[in-house]
Amino acid sequence: xxxxxxxxxxxxxxxxxxxxxxxxxxxxxxxxxxxxxxxxxxxxxxxxxxxxxxxxxxxxxxxxxxxxxxxxxxxxxxxxxxxxxxxxxxxxxxxxxxxxxxxxxxxxxxxxxxxxxxxxxxxxxxxxxxxxxxxxxxxxxxxxxxxxxxxxxxxxxxxxxxxxxxxxxxxxxxxxxxxxxxxxxxxxxxxxxxxxxxxxxxxxxxxxxxxxxxxxxxxxxxxxxxxxxxxxxxxxxxxxxxxxxxxxxxxxxxxxxxxxxxxxxxxxxxxxxxxxxxxxxxxxxxxxxxxxxxxxxxxxxxxxxxxxxxxxxxxxxxxxxxxxxxxxxxxxxxxxxxxxxxxxxxxxxxxxxxxxxxxxxxxxxxxxxxxxxxxxxxxxxxxxxxxxxxxxxxxxxxxxxxxxxxxxxxxxxxxxxxxxxxxxxxxxxxxxxxxxxxxxxxxxxxxxxxxxxxxxxxxxxxxxxxxxxxxxxxxxxxxxxxxxxxxxxxxxxxxxxxxxxxxxxxxxxxxxxxxxxxxxxxxxxxxxxxxxxx
Ligand code: ARG
Numbered sequence: 001x002x003x004x005x006x007x008x009x010x011x012x013x014x015x016x017x018x019x020x021x022x023x024x025x026x027x028x029x030x031x032x033x034x035x036x037x038x039x040x041x042x043x044x045x046x047x048x049x050x051x052x053x054x055x056x057x058x059x060x061x062x063x064x065x066x067x068x069x070x071x072x073x074x075x076x077x078x079x080x081x082x083x084x085x086x087x088x089x090x091x092x093x094x095x096x097x098x099x100x101x102x103x104x105x106x107x108x109x110x111x112x113x114x115x116x117x118x119x120x121x122x123x124x125x126x127x128x129x130x131x132x133x134x135x136x137x138x139x140x141x142x143x144x145x146x147x148x149x150x151x152x153x154x155x156x157x158x159x160x161x162x163x164x165x166x167x168x169x170x171x172x173x174x175x176x177x178x179x180x181x182x183x184x185x186x187x188x189x190x191x192x193x194x195x196x197x198x199x200x201x202x203x204x205x206x207x208x209x210x211x212x213x214x215x216x217x218x219x220x221x222x223x224x225x226x227x228x229x230x231x232x233x234x235x236x237x238x239x240x241x242x243x244x245x246x247x248x249x250x251x252x253x254x255x256x257x258x259x260x261x262x263x264x265x266x267x268x269x270x271x272x273x274x275x276x277x278x279x280x281x282x283x284x285x286x287x288x289x290x291x292x293x294x295x296x297x298x299x300x301x302x303x304x305x306x307x308x309x310x311x312x313x314x315x316x317x318x319x320x321x322x323x324x325x326x327x328x329x330x331x332x333x334x335x336x337x338x339x340x341x342x343x344x345x346x347x348x349x350x351x352x353x354x355x356x357x358x359x360x361x362x363x364x365x366x367x368x369x370x371x372x373x374x375x376x377x378x379x380x381x382x383x384x385x386x387x388x389x390x391x392x393x394x395x396x397x398x399x400x401x402x403x404x405x406x407x408x409x410x411x412x413x414x415x416x417x418x419x420x421x422x423x424x425x426x427x428x429x430x431x432x433x434x435x436x437x438x439x440x441x442x443x444x445x446x447x448x449x450x451x452x453x454x455x456x457x458x459x460x461x462x463x464x465x466x467x468x469x470x471x472x473x474x475x476x477x478x479x480x481x482x483x484x485x486x487x488x489x490x491x492x493x494x495x496x497x498x499x500x501x502x503x504x505x506x507x508x509x510x511x512x513x514x515x516x517x518x519x520x521x522x523x524x525x526x527x528x529x530x531x532x533x534x
């Protein structure tokens with residue numbers, strides 16, 4: 001559950017008092033699938049504690065991050081008119097919803113931790129799960145953390161310098177982004193608890209910010225009053241659809257920006273194994289959270305349009321500050337800058353937490369050099385914990401308990417993730433990174449949901465406690481295929497770069513796994529098959 005302020009760990013840790021257990025986010029291995037030690041009465045069993053409400057806060061808390069406060073400019077520039085922008089937001093939301101519904105079916109049929117990695121490995125073979133992990137470690141996780149850090153930087157700088165300052169050097173923004181990243185990485189290296197506790201602090205900020213924006217927008221529209229004098233968006237004299245862009249590639253880029261704001265819908269799948277009743281709750285979580293978020297986003301966007309002229313919305317990544325400044329002056333912009341900055345900080349923190357675990361799991365599994373699968377500091381409690389973990393015969397259910405003390409975290413993994421993120425912050429900027437991330441992400445979403453269709457054909461009798469309409473995955477596959485292929489035309493260089501990253505995983509797979517021969521009996525999904533038959 002990467003992403004935002006309400007991480008699954010925050011849910012789990014208080015519940016398992018002796019051990020802040022977490023399971024591999026990755027690696028479909030024998031351990032994952034082994035019948036007795038994990039799923040039925042084994043160590044994972046203790047961790048089966050997530051409920052419907054946990055799930056909703058996990059998804060909603062994760063999706064609402066930086067995007068709704070920063071993507072509107074990208075959506076607007078590329079959509080051309082307020083009306084078209086709102087349609088893009090709706091389409092992005094619905095697409096996320098169909099994706100999430102498809103993932104809910106997969107999660108119900110394969111109720112294990114690991115998300116796309118396990119599904120891909122089961123359906124297409126271990127190599128595909130490996131490629132996903134590889135891409136997640138070097139593109140998806142650090143790429144998304146960089147985007148959030150950049151927005152964090154921009155909002156912090158705005159909070160100090162003010163909304164109306166002219167040119168602000170991007171290096172100032174990037175410097176602050178790097179500072180935020182270093183702080184968060186340190187925090188997560190020092191202590192698991194510190195990392196997750198501080199996340200909770202920011203939990204409600206974004207709800208309040210979004211609600212506040214909506215209410216303020218309605219009030220301004222109704223009364224016509226705002227701090228900076230009568231306010232109205234361009235729609236008043238131009239109408240909602242004037243200037244709509246009809247260039248398909250631009251619309252695709254706009255869609256990516258919208259999809260960024262909705263991203264994170266898959267994250268509940270990373271912890272499916274921890275749900276008390278995944279078959280019932282997974283679809284309920286999805287069908288509650290996504291409509292809520294879609295509604296909140298559409299309302300916030302309408303509020304932006306009611307108050308701000310299009311040129312203002314289009315010109316900055318900090319539309320929320322411009323909004324606050326228009327409605328309540330300096331106080332308004334400061335409040336919103338702090339709220340959004342806090343929300344980004346929380347999101348960055350939680351995404352760092354899980355990225356560390358992902359890299360760590362990949363190191364443990366042998367996907368990455370062993371050094372990344374090590375816990376930071378070895379002391380007496382570390383030894384005790386390690387022996388406990390090995391006794392559980394599931395090397396993925398590591399115990400990093402509260403009493404393990406400071407620096408008992410996957411430090412090497414954190415450092416790798418932090419370093420990669422820093423590179424993206426330095427060489428990238430918001431709009432290019434969003435497309436870059438979108439192309440990589442939607443490539444894997446596409447194949448995973450395609451896998452759902454393949455699995456229906458290959459194993460029609462597999463028990464599926466939740467089945468979506470078959471149209472759902474088909475729609476998702478068509479739109480995401482369109483998106484990825486359009487990106488090739490709109491941003492050929494970036495797309496090739498993404499492809500190169502993913503393909504670089506192929507020789508790596510052969511080197512780390514393939515040349516040692518098939519894992520045969522130990523191959524993850526075979527175990528899973530046995531288990532599902534018994
Ligand atoms: N939707 C989030 C935002 O607006 C980004 C989620 C990033 N995705 C992730 N898996 N961490 O900031």
